[in-house]
Amino acid sequence: STMAVAAADKEQLFVRYYQQGEDEAYLYKIRLIDEFKSALESENSPLFMNYQPKLNINTGKIDKLEALIRWINSEGQFVNPEMFVGLAEKAGLIVTLTRWVILHVIQQIAQWNQAGYRFQVSINLSAQDIQHEQFVDYLLTTVEKYEVEATQITLELTERDLAENEGLVATRLNHLKTLGFEISVDDYGIGQSSLAKLKSLPVDELKIDKCFILTLDQCAKDQDIVSSTILLGHKLGLRVVAEGVENKESLALLKEFNCDYAQGYYLSKPVTADKLIQWYDDYEPII
Ligand code: C2E
Ligand code: MG
Ligand code: MG
Ligand code: MG
Numbered sequence: 001s002t003m004a005v006a007a008a009d010k011e012q013l014f015v016r017y018y019q020q021g022e023d024e025a026y027l028y029k030i031r032l033i034d035e036f037k038s039a040l041e042s043e044n045s046p047l048f049m050n051y052q053p054k055l056n057i058n059t060g061k062i063d064k065l066e067a068l069i070r071w072i073n074s075e076g077q078f079v080n081p082e083m084f085v086g087l088a089e090k091a092g093l094i095v096t097l098t099r100w101v102i103l104h105v106i107q108q109i110a111q112w113n114q115a116g117y118r119f120q121v122s123i124n125l126s127a128q129d130i131q132h133e134q135f136v137d138y139l140l141t142t143v144e145k146y147e148v149e150a151t152q153i154t155l156e157l158t159e160r161d162l163a164e165n166e167g168l169v170a171t172r173l174n175h176l177k178t179l180g181f182e183i184s185v186d187d188y189g190i191g192q193s194s195l196a197k198l199k200s201l202p203v204d205e206l207k208i209d210k211c212f213i214l215t216l217d218q219c220a221k222d223q224d225i226v227s228s229t230i231l232l233g234h235k236l237g238l239r240v241v242a243e244g245v246e247n248k249e250s251l252a253l254l255k256e257f258n259c260d261y262a263q264g265y266y267l268s269k270p271v272t273a274d275k276l277i278q279w280y281d282d283y284e285p286i287i
Contacts, residue, residue: 033091035073036084040096046072049104050270051121053280054241054263057255060285064261066122066156067105068270069097089126098129102142106153108273110146117277122154122184127161130172140179150180154205157183159191162201170201177202184241189229198236206233210244213264217249227257234258248286255287 039046047069054064071079088094105123112119129135143150155176162169162185173183184205185198189212198206208229212222226242233240242254245264254262267286268279 029087032073032079032084033087033093036071036088036091037093039071040093040100046074047100048272049101049108051108051273051276052263052270053268053276053283054122054261055251055267055287057251057259057262057287060287062267062280062283063118064120064122064154065276066124066263066270067101067108068124069101070270085124085126089128094126094128095132095135098123098125098135099138102139106142106146106148109148109152112273112277113148113152117280118152120152120154120182122156124156124186125161127157127164127169130155130157130161130169131165136172136175136179139176139181151182154182154184156186156207158187159185159193159197162197163192163194166197173202189225198238203238205239205241207241207243210264213242213244213250213254214246216242216245216253217247223253223257226254226259230257230259251287 050068050070051065052068053062054066055061056063069081069085071081071084073079085094085097088097101123105121109119109121139153140150143153177183182204183202184207185203186207187209188206190209197203206229208226212226212229216222216226230240239260241261241263242250242259243263245251245254245262245266247266250264251262251266268276271279
C-alpha cells in the first residue's frame with residue numbers, strides 16, 4: 001500500500017506539474033497578446049514586412065512577391081508568424097493586424113512604383129478578414145489613397161479560410177474580383193482541397209503547399225501530385241505557383257511540369273524591402 005500511495009503521490013505531482021506548465025503557457029500567451037496589441041499601436045513599430053520573390057518560370061523574371069509579416073518582441077526575438085497570427089485570430093486582433101499589413105504593403109508598392117519597380121504583391125488574409133464588413137472598403141480606400149492599381153494586389157486565402165461561411169465569402173471574392181484584385185488559394189492540397197470551390201469561386205491562382213515541393217526532387221509521389229495539380233490548375237485557367245522550392249532539381253522539375261511560378265529559399269528567403277531591391281538589382285536569371 002505504500003507503493004500505491006507513492007504512485008498516487010507521483011501522479012498528483014505529475015498533474016500539478018502539468019497544470020503549472022499549462023498555466024505558464026497560458027500566461028505566456030496572454031503576455032504575448034498584450035505585447036502584440038501595443039506593437040500594433042506603436043509608432044516605432046517592432047512589426048515589419050518581409051518580401052519573398054516569386055520567379056516567373058516562363059520569362060525567368062521576378063514580377064511577383066509575397067508579403068510576410070515579422071515581429072521582433074521586447075526581448076529582441078523573432079516570434080513565429082504562424083504562432084502570433086494564430087493568437088491574433090483568437091484574440092480578435094486579426095482585422096487590426098491585416099489592416100496594418102494592407103497599409104504598409106500598399107505604401108511600399110506605391111514607393112516601388114515611383115522608383116520604377118513594378119511588382120504584383122500577395123497579401124495573406126485570414127477567414128475573419130474576408131468576412132469582415134469593412135474589409136473591401138478599407139482595401140479599396142487604401143489603394144485609391146496611394147494610387148496603387150488593384151491588379152497589383154493578390155489576396156491569399158487557404159482552403160480552410162474559404163470553407164467558412166461560403167455564401168458570404170463567395171460574395172466578397174466576386175466583389176473583389178470585379179474591382180481588379182486577384183485571389184489565390186494558399187497551401188493548396190493539404191486542406192479540404194475542394195474541387196467544387198475551384199469551380200464556384202473566382203480564383204486566379206493555386207499555390208501548391210510546400211509539403212509537396214520541399215521533397216519534390218526525391219519523391220515520385222510528390223512529382224505525380226504536383227504535375228497533375230498543375231495540369232488541373234491550367235485546365236481551369238489558373239496560374240499555378242509552387243512554394244518551398246529549395247533546390248535547382250526541384251525548379252527544373254517544375255519547369256518540366258509547366259508550373260508558372262516558383263517561390264522558395266533556392267531563389268531567396270523573405271527579406272526586408274531594401275534587401276529585396278538589392279537582391280533584385282543583382283539578380284541574374286537562373287532559368
Ligand atoms: P504562407 O502564407 O504559406 O507563407 C509561406 C511560408 O513558407 C513563409 O513562412 C515562408 O517564409 C516559408 N517559405 C518560403 N519558401 C520556403 C522554402 O523554400 N522552404 C521553407 N522551409 N519555407 C519556405 P513564414 O513567413 O514563417 O509565414 C508562415 C505563415 O504565417 C504563412 O504561411 C501565413 O500563413 C502566415 N503569415 C505570414 N505573414 C502573414 C500576414 O501578413 N498575414 C497573415 N494573415 N498571415 C501571415
Ligand atoms: Mg501565403
Ligand atoms: Mg503557403
Ligand atoms: Mg499558410
